[in-house]
Amino acid sequence: MGRVAVGGDAPISVQSMTTTKTSDIEGTLQQIYALAAAGADIVRCTCNDAAAAEGLAQIVPRSPVPLVADIHFHVEMALAALEAGVHGLRLNPGNLRKPSEIKLVASEAKDRGVPIRIGVNAGSLHPEIYERFGGATPEALVESARLELDYFREVDFEDVKISVKASSVATMIAAYRLASETFDHPLHLGVTEAGPLPGGLIKGTAGIATLLAEGIGDTLRYSLTADPVEEAKAGRQLLESLGLRERRGLDLIACPSCGRTEIDVIAVANEAQSALSEMNIPIQVAVMGCVVNGPGEARHADLGIAAGRRRGHLFIRGQIVRVVPEDEMVAALVDEAQRIAEEGVDARLAKRDETAAALADADRALLLDEKGADANAASLTIERIRRRTQG
Numbered sequence: 234m235g236r237v238a239v240g241g242d243a244p245i246s247v248q249s250m251t252t253t254k255t256s257d258i259e260g261t262l263q264q265i266y267a268l269a270a271a272g273a274d275i276v277r278c279t280c281n282d283a284a285a286a287e288g289l290a291q292i293v294p295r296s297p298v299p300l301v302a303d304i305h306f307h308v309e310m311a312l313a314a315l316e317a318g319v320h321g322l323r324l325n326p327g328n329l330r331k332p333s334e335i336k337l338v339a340s341e342a343k344d345r346g347v348p349i350r351i352g353v354n355a356g357s358l359h360p361e362i363y364e365r366f367g368g369a370t371p372e373a374l375v376e377s378a379r380l381e382l383d384y385f386r387e388v389d390f391e392d393v394k395i396s397v398k399a400s401s402v403a404t405m406i407a408a409y410r411l412a413s414e415t416f417d418h419p420l421h422l423g424v425t426e427a428g429p430l431p432g433g434l435i436k437g438t439a440g441i442a443t444l445l446a447e448g449i450g451d452t453l454r455y456s457l458t459a460d461p462v463e464e465a466k467a468g469r470q471l472l473e474s475l476g477l478r479e480r481r482g483l484d485l486i487a488c489p490s491c492g493r494t495e496i497d498v499i500a501v502a503n504e505a506q507s508a509l510s511e512m513n514i515p516i517q518v519a520v521m522g523c524v525v526n527g528p529g530e531a532r533h534a535d536l537g538i539a540a541g542r543r544r545g546h547l548f549i550r551g552q553i554v555r556v557v558p559e560d561e562m563v564a565a566l567v568d569e570a571q572r573i574a575e576e577g578v579d580a581r582l583a584k585r586d587e588t589a590a591a592l593a594d595a596d597r598a599l600l601l602d603e604k605g606a607d608a609n610a611a612s613l614t615i616e617r618i619r620r621r622t623q624g
């Protein structure tokens with residue numbers, strides 16, 4: 234799934250889902266960054282209409298983690314999401330039912346090397362299967378996944394994850410146990426519609442942890458009626474407490490870089506990673522390729538740096554505090570991380586250089602002038618999406 238391996242010996246990954254309208258590009262990106270900072274390895278966004286697909290075209294190149302498009306009912310939204318460059322699809326076999334359409338999506342996903350999750354849900358099971366099994370039983374959920382997998386296999390597509398979620402913990406545990414005996418594919422765990430805190434957390438943990446302790450499951454999502462950041466945190470904490478993921482000291486997040494980038498993000502992020510991890514400080518640090526969007530996208534990080542016009546704009550919780558020459562970016566991050574560890578975030582924010590924000594605003598305006606608002610050439614992708622969704 235993009236750069237995150239799922240299945241086999243890969244670390245168990247944490248997923249969550251945005252609650253914004255996917256057409257709200259800045260709002261969705263802010264939430265994706267917050268989810269990544271909280272521990273999400275993969276984020277899912279709904280792709281429910283043409284505006285959402287067009288939003289994805291702009292969000293995908295700027296997302297720090299792989300993105301999955303969530304598809305219900307509309308095959309054309311799956312095709313548009315693939316066009317937008319998503320790293321994965323989730324299809325609900327309960328409401329996308331035409332075999333010819335399912336095979337069309339699988340073929341196109343195969344051509345693009347994009348995996349699909351067969352996302353069976355007890356609440357929206359295929360009516361024919363519901364009838365045949367007398368309800369959303371564990372056997373019915375697994376049968377729904379098996380039928381969908383058969384369609385995929387007809388077009389030689391096997392790059393598949395499977396989920397068989399139910400809101401009943403007992404049903405979900407039985408369904409996943411059966412799925413693990415039935416399929417070789419990676420399983421995505423979850424108790425669906427688990428509800429608000431704290432009950433939702435308890436239900437999710439009861440189902441997911443039971444299965445993980447049995448060695449079942451490759452990736453997971455808590456489905457909480459809460460800020461999705463709570464889902465990502467819970468997933469991460471569960472894996473750490475089971476000893477399935479390492480405990481985090483430094484959490485370095487970095488943008489993937491895109492048409493706007495002003496620096497070699499990979500090199501600076503690597504340099505920052507090795508310099509900061511030696512300090513052994515539990516801090517979230519963001520390395521962002523441009524000052525146009527970087528501080529906003531990574532506003533949940535304790536500390537970050539964004540590049541702009543040969544300068545590094547240092548920010549704390551999204552607010553610019555200092556501007557340094559480009560070749561001093563990593564040294565400035567190390568220095569500021571040390572001070573935050575000693576004095577705390579609020580004290581450092583109080584001591585910010587008052588002129589820094591104005592400098593960042595000026596650099597941002599100049600960069601927008603130079604590169605325009607469509608530095609990622611998303612308009613061409615959007616044209617192709619329109620042909621899919623309108624034709």
Ligand code: SF4
Nearest residue numbers: 295488491494522523
């Ligand atoms: S270069 Fe700027 S817009 Fe592009 S992904 Fe990085 S921070 Fe976001």
